[in-house]
Amino acid sequence: MSLSLLKSLIPKKKNQNESKDVIVLDKPRLDALKTFTKSLKIPMGDGQILNEALTHKSYTHERKMPAGYHNEKLEFLGDSVLGLVISQHVFETYPEVTEGGLSKVKSVIVSANLLSEKAKKINLSQYILLGKGEEKSGGRHRPALLADAIEAVIGAVYLVGGLGPVKKFVLSMLAEDVDNVFSGRIEKDYKTLLQEYYQKTHKLAPRYDIVREWGPDHNRNFEAACVVNGKTLATGTGKNKKEAEQIAAQEAVKKLQITLSTPSDHKI
Secondary structure (H helix, E strand, C coil), X not given: CCHHHHHHHCCCCCCCCCCCCCCCCCHHHHHHHHHHXXXXXXXXXXXXXXXXXXXXXXXXXXXXXXXXXXXXXXXXXXXXXXXXXXXXXXXXXXXXXXXXXXXXXXXXXXXXXXXXXXXXXXXXXXXXXXXXXXXXXXXHHCHHHHHHHHHHHHHHHHHHHCHHHHHHHHHHHHHHHHHXXXXXXXXXXXXXXXXXXXXXXXXXXXXXXXXXXXXXXXXXXXXXXXXXXXXXXXXXXXXCHHHHHHHXXXXXXXXXXXXXXXXXXXXX
């Protein structure tokens, strides 16, 4: 077989954007992405993957862009990468942790409520591309949407820079929160706290109703309402019903200004 024929049989290496339509980013958008990545010290690449991570499907639909150009797949990837980074960090930093303890830590750290707070701190909302309807409905500040976006950014950082940069990015935001879980400064079970409060003060028990759910099967979002004596006290959104209920309880605890006591026998 000739060398030229052999070369013709070797598959050509594809560009990471070759399999889908490339979106032309104008200078203002590129400048905005550069500002964003520089402030967080994360790799940007050519901006395509990061821009996709910051594109909500409402914007894609409204602008009649390629159907797959939005952040849902990157959010799915980022969720897994985030779990890996946090698990490795806990495994290395707290060697005494049990498998059950690791799951409990992850349930607190990798939650829509906490991630949305981190998204607010890095001003993520100002870089997200939203459709007009989603914008008008307050989507730019919706916790579930912000949490999805920050996970998509984590996925983008992983694809562009690999595990090293994404590990630095994730731990710069969340390492302190992991420590707070182990020290007892983050209360894990707001539902129990709220129930004890109402049983003691009103002889009542809060009820939790799932009032809304949305998203594809692999990435469902749930909104739960915390109901006391027939009235909705607070709502919360999460990746599953349990998380949504916990966040609703957490919001109720904040609203009622219930003091979070640190349990003396706190163990992970």
